[in-house]
Amino acid sequence: MRDRLTSLIAIALLVTLCAMSYWYSVKAELENVTHLSDLNSPDFIARDITITQFDDDGIAKAKVFAKEVEHYSDGHANAKFPEYASLNPNEAQITAKSDRATMVDGGAVIHFYNNVDIRQAATKDAPASRLLTSQLDAYPDTDTYKSDKPVALTRGEDTSHGIGMDYDNVDRTFKLRSRVQTVIQPKTVKEVERKQP
Template sequence: MRERLTAIIAIVLLLILIAASYWYAMQATFSNLRYVPSEDSPDFIASDTTIIDFNEQGVAQTRLQAAEFMHYSNDTILMVKPRATTISPDEPITHAEALKGRSTDAGETFVFEGDVVVSRAASGNTAASRLETQSMTVYPDTNRFVSDDVVEMFSGNDRARGTGMVFDNLSRTVELKSRVTTVIEPRSGSKNLLK
């Protein structure tokens, strides 16, 4: 009986030693595991989000909204239905929107793609204007919009079409680069010189 009791105690101690060894081996294995983000999967996803950019004085300059933001470990940002709005008090309010957008430089520039529309509110003697294209690069810090695609522009009753464009919202200028056609409607009160 005594030999049996000694054998049972030895087996129990051996099982405890095996369990402790297994537990320490698993702890060492799991402590060395680290999450390595895949460039194919986002770090985070945010829905119905607004990001506001402020200048050094704390005044809001631009507001970026999207139905969905996806941020990746390489600082790429993908957006669904992005909308960018300039909100600086000294500048005309300008809206840019598209079906999708992306940034590959942590938000320094954004590329809007698919049914891109840029509209600027009327200010002073300048009529409200609207630009339509299929892709556009937005430079939020300098308040510029650049496109190499076909652009249609509407300002009041006037309209223009061209390939490629640089729109500087600060200086309120639009440069159409090539294949430009323009239709300017006569103003009321002007005389028709061609008869």
């Protein structure tokens, strides 16, 4: 779960990086153009973007895609169909996507909307997992995530549903707020019992 939510931060940061990189690349040309800033019109729009994130050794570790990014003069940005994919073959592969995202307060808050879908591939130690919701708020500075909407979490064959969630990536705590229903398959219970001393 930690890796999946960390990927949301990566999506937001990479989309922000793309937007800012594009802005600074055209800034010199825009300095000679005089115009009135309109909060309802974007400063710039970038379409069909792909950003690759590299580690310290220059090896690609993640890619972020977006159909469109709009940046506004007050510092907020909107992204359509943002997607994230991890590339490290030594870690569980993670993908995350939503229909749209909005970054506000200079990236202090990132709102993901509609069809938020975060998946982590199975490993030899853990089954595949998936988090679905219609809205997720990410707070990168505190590494916390929240939602007031229905949430579905699947881990292997086990499922949990609830209304609202809070995830703290620092404390590694995940809480469903209300109407929680969890179904643990008998196979999973037997495996846990076998692993206990």
